[in-house]
Amino acid sequence: MAHILAVDDDPKIRKFVKATLDAAGHEVVTVEDAESALAQLLMSRPDLFLLDINLPAMNGLALAEKLQSQRGTWAIPVVILSVRTDPRDKVAAFASGAVTYLEKPFKKKDLVDAVRSALELAARRKRRGFK
Numbered sequence: 001m002a003h004i005l006a007v008d009d010d011p012k013i014r015k016f017v018k019a020t021l022d023a024a025g026h027e028v029v030t031v032e033d034a035e036s037a038l039a040q041l042l043m044s045r046p047d048l049f050l051l052d053i054n055l056p057a058m059n060g061l062a063l064a065e066k067l068q069s070q071r072g073t074w075a076i077p078v079v080i081l082s083v084r085t086d087p088r089d090k091v092a093a094f095a096s097g098a099v100t101y102l103e104k105p106f107k108k109k110d111l112v113d114a115v116r117s118a119l120e121l122a123a124r125r126k127r128r129g130f131k
Helices: 011-023 034-041 060-069 087-095 108-127
Strands: 003-007 027-031 048-052 078-082 098-103
Touching: 003 011, 003 034, 011 027, 011 108, 027 034, 034 060, 048 060, 048 108, 060 078, 060 087, 078 087, 078 108, 087 098, 098 108
Parallel strands: 003 027, 003 048, 048 078, 078 098
Antiparallel strands: none
16 A cells, blocks of 8 residues: 555546545545645655646646655655646656656546556665665
8 A cells, every 4th residue: 555645636636536546555645736735745755646737836847846856755756647648748747757647537547557657666766775
């Protein structure tokens, strides 16, 4: 079981993500914006971030860059969830530190597979000493 922080401004997506990943055995906390995500980090450290690009105030790519630049969160994998399909957005997501990019709308299986893959990558990195 992994602790996952999902950040999306759409309440339907937050509900879908939480229900899907809870059913897959994960503990999911959802918030609607970057400010709430940063506040949540003061309470607990997740094993994985799920970030929408289109967030109010600070977008998901800026949040990913911030998380990847901080000592306590740089090694936590980031999965981007977005309606954007332009290849440049995908390149920007990977440049900001994302390990995968999932286009909305996505299926439950695709979400679960993306999370599993990101968590496996994090576990391999940890075994190799990249903490």
